[in-house]
Amino acid sequence: MSDPPFALIATKRVLMGLLSFIEGHLTSLLVFLVDLVLVVINLVTPDRPVGHVVPEGHPGTGGKWPAYVAPNQGDSRGSCPALNAMANHGILPHSGKNIKFKELSAAIRQTYNFGPTFCFFVPNYAATMLNRSYWTDSFDLADLDVHNCIEHDGSLVRLDAVEEPDQSKISRPLVERLLKAGTGPNGKLTAADLSRLLGQRRLESKKANPTFSQAPIHRFFASSNASTLLTVFGGEQQDIRTLLTEERLPDNWEPRVRHQMGLTMMEFNSSVLKVELGIREEVDGSLQAAGQERYGPGGKKAE
Ligand code: HEM
Ligand SMILES: *[C@@H]1O[C@H](CO)[C@@H](O)[C@H](O)[C@H]1NC(C)=O
């Protein structure tokens, strides 16, 4: 049998590429359109009453979270305190293993009242980054820690991966520094506080870590992760302390965002941009200069 002609193969190849390009962009476009609709619904409907944010019949209804059980040896935990907490409460499998991406979407919607758009977008993105299928595959919490895939340097509450390869490890000093930084009423964390802390972390991380890297997408992720403390946790010291030091949800806690359709991507993004665009070190030259002292004149490594 002879090979099909070049023109046929090439045409097929180009069409396939085009199709997957359109498919990818169509999905994003659709998610943004739906998100816009959710924004409008949230505007015209009353918020859920206090005490009723978590839907009836789901873990956490009325602030009653399933029992917290610390992870056992062999359980999988990763760099995300919010997902670890869900596993510690058994809202995700306590082992932290074999979690379906689809199952994660539903769970973060019910637990943290993120909107359905965000709840699809983020796990779908994570699946893509891990080269897996959102619809059929699963993951372990620690799988999210592939460096510079999703996990990144200069985090608020984790040391850089070169310094601490186990990214499930809580860095107490970093958490304490974060908790002390709140300048709002009762020490509440504000967007300005998070900008300041992220700037400080990026600076010290770049100075100390010769392999420091932070692509723009990772900076955006870092501020999105940090912003959840302002939105979902309302900047509240005590609640954030419980989340970050024990990876546990406080008794009687419920998400601070009470919108009917949850936290939309659009609303979340405005909070994220406020944090990211407020980082002084990104514009005053200090981040750019950080770490240069390792190299002699002309960019050569100093002895
Ligand atoms: C839905 C899927 C989610 C995925 C795949 C995910 C993934 C991650 C990853 C990989 C990190 C570590 C990033 C790094 O510092 O290197 C992280 C950190 C974090 N995530 Fe998540 N996350 C998810 C949902 C959430 C939710 C729903 C919340 C809050 C309610 C949340 C709050 C946080 C916080 C506070 C951090 C720590 C930020 C820092 O140390 O700078 N995450 N997440
Ligand atoms: C996914 O596939 C790409 C391209 O083959 C590869 O560079 C990347 O390392 C893979 N990611 C993971 C997490 O295995």
Ligand SMILES: *[C@@H]1O[C@H](CO)[C@@H](O)[C@H](O)[C@H]1NC(C)=O
């Ligand atoms: C946290 O950051 C990771 C990437 O570092 C991202 O996939 C995830 O969407 C972020 N989570 C939130 C709630 O912003």
Ligand SMILES: *[C@@H]1O[C@H](CO)[C@@H](O)[C@H](O)[C@H]1NC(C)=O
């Ligand atoms: C909002 O954030 C997502 C990631 O969470 C990003 O992909 C998107 O481009 C942003 N913009 C809007 C309008 O949602």
